[in-house]
Amino acid sequence: MMPRLMAMMALVASVSGCATGDDPDLFTSSIKPQAPTLSADVSPEFAVAYLPQxxxxxxxxxxxxxxxxxxxxILYPNPGYGPGENRLTVSVAPPGTNRSYLQAPTQRQIINEMRAALPDAKMQFTSAAGQNLQGPFGYAIGKAADGANCIFAWQTVREISRTPGTGLGLLGRKSYAAKIRLRYCHPTMGEASLSSLMAGLRVREVTPTTIEMLRFAEGTGVATRPSYAVQEPSVVQARPVSLKPASVATKSAKSSQSVTAAFAAPVRNAPRIVKPRELAGYASAQKGGAPAVKPLVLATAEPAPPAKAISPGKAAAVPLPSDLVR
Incomplete structure (x- = not known):
């Protein structure tokens, strides 16, 4: 009895072990492939933030x-034609998406980002923070290998949905935060001019409607409002031309041929036109008798007499204007 019980317990343990173990073949098909996010070019009018002129x-x-x-x-011109792009990067999301939208970055994070953006520049952190409409910002100034002056600035804005809400509107109101980075180099600008770029930064107000509009401009959104839908050009459609049946076409062809033949043939029972030579006979018939029709004899033309030469003395005088007055 005891050996049989031990065998049954071993069998149950082996079955349960197979059922609870992680088999990689069972989980391979459940992995969701993650494709890289594609970047799209949108019009400069849809920039979330912008620098001074x-x-x-x-x-x-x-x-x-x-x-x-x-x-x-957001890309800006590079007057010095040095390596790298003058760019302003803005990331917008609800504050609860990530802790980075609620707190400032660490110094180590800024150093890593700055080395990636300006690998050949010697940058130095400033002791005082700057200020713009969105709040305080930090920045570092340095010089690139080609001699251009560069700035790398960073800022975290916890609230960019500046639309005020009151009462119950505060419950349904959705807020957005922003992370901002600026990489800009210029051959002649000094520290004051470079820091003024970040001081004059403007960030647009962002709402759920703004997010929807930006995604639709990119081509990944679906328009849920008529104002965002692209109006299709109106197409003028021509009327369909119905072809006549063969019998109708044959009848029309025959009718046109008969009309042409009628115009070509002489007209029957038309009024007769009296010729001038018949008018004399018509007058005598009115008097009571039909005149005898005489045969028409053609007279032979006699030769004209030869022209006599006119002497100069007997030539007809040509009337002059003075003679016509008399």
Whole structure:
């Protein structure tokens, strides 16, 4: 009895072990493939943030998005033609998405980002923080290998949905935060001018409607409002031309041929036109008798007499204007 019980317990243990073990073949098909996020170019009008005019015009805006997040790289001209792009990067998301939207980055994080953005520049942190409409910001100034002056600035904005809410509107109101980075180099700008770029930074107000509009401009969103839908051009459709049946076409062809033949043939029972030579006979018939029709004899033309030569003395005088007055 005891050996049989031990055998049954060993069998149950082996079965349970097979059932609870992690078999990689069972979980391979459940892995969801994650494709890389594609970047799209949008119009400069859709830039979430922008620098003062001294930085130049916006040349391009690269954007990637998710359901409730927007990441933009806003490119500016590079006057020094040095390596790298003058860019302003803005990441927008709800504050609860990540802790980085609620707290400032650490010094180690800034050093790593700055080395990636300016690998050949010798940067130095400033002791005082800057200030703009969004709040305080930090920055570092340095000189690139080609001699251009560069700035690397960072800022965390906890609230960029500046639309005020009151009462119950505060419960349904959705807020957004932003992480901002600036990498800009210029051959002649000094520290004061470079820091003024970040001081004059403007960030647009972002709401759920703004996120939807930006995603639709990128091509990954679905328009839920008529104002965002692209109006299709109106197409003028021509009327369908119905072809006549063969019998109708044959009848029309025959009718046209008969009309042409009628015009070509002489008209029957038409009024007769009296010729001038018959008018004399018509007058005599009115008097009571039909005149005898005489045969028509053609007279032979006699030769004209030869022209006599006119002497100069007997030539007819040509009337002069003076003679016509008399």
């Amino acid at each position: 001294v930085a130049g015009r916006v040349e391009a805006v690269r954007q990637t998005s998710q359901t409730d997040q927007i990441f933009q790289t």
